[in-house]
Amino acid sequence: MDAERAGGEQETPARRRGQGELEAQVLSVLGEASEPVAAAWVQERLGAGLSYSTVITILTRLHAKQAVTRTGRGRPVLWEPVANEAGLAALRMRRLLDKQSDRDAVLSSFVSVLSSHDEDLLRSLLAESGPDDAGAPSDRPER
Structure with a gap:
């Protein structure tokens, strides 16, 4: 058998690392x-x-x-x-978003699948960052 060595031991295939x-x-x-x-x-x-x-x-x-x-x-x-592991994930997310033609739909879909904890955290982070140049509306309905 090819997988066996002379001593009867079987070779263990190397573990393949996950993406990233x-x-x-x-x-x-x-x-x-x-x-x-x-x-x-x-x-x-x-x-x-x-x-x-x-x-x-x-x-x-x-x-x-x-x-x-x-x-x-x-x-x-x-x-x-420049970035730690979290920063690298954020860069990946941003690049994926930049490739989409309908950013609003992608962001809306993303938010709709967040856990309530993640949604609360995102709201808190957005509130801390303040309004952007486009003037983020403050009269959005609560989810």
């Missing part, structure tokens, strides 16, 4: 740094046998998502987080 899990881990490691750090520093702290090129790929993807910044013209390039 490695990005979240990289952001977490970057969040521990007190200053911008090199990719090798990130790789060392991540462990798990990740290759340097994998770490660079994840950092480059996070940079494209504007979740990290990179500094330095030569080597080493230094990386620092």
Whole structure:
């Protein structure tokens, strides 16, 4: 049998990470740094046998998502987080919203599926942020 080794042991397939899990881990490691750090520093702290090129790929993807910044013209390039894990999720949500032709319908649908706790929290956060330039109506009916 191909899956068996010479000693009769079966190989265990490597666990596949969930979407965004490695990005979240990289952001977490970057969040521990007190200053911008090199990719090798990130790789060392991540462990798990990740290759340097994998770490660079994840950092480059996070940079494209504007979740990290990179500094330095030569080597080493230094990386620092712009957003934590929650911030990255917020960036994803914003990008998804920006791709929609009917933002009002998307936001309305989103709010309609929130738990009452999440809805209360959202109302509180919106109240704290104050009215925007468009003049948010204050006479909206309560849900």
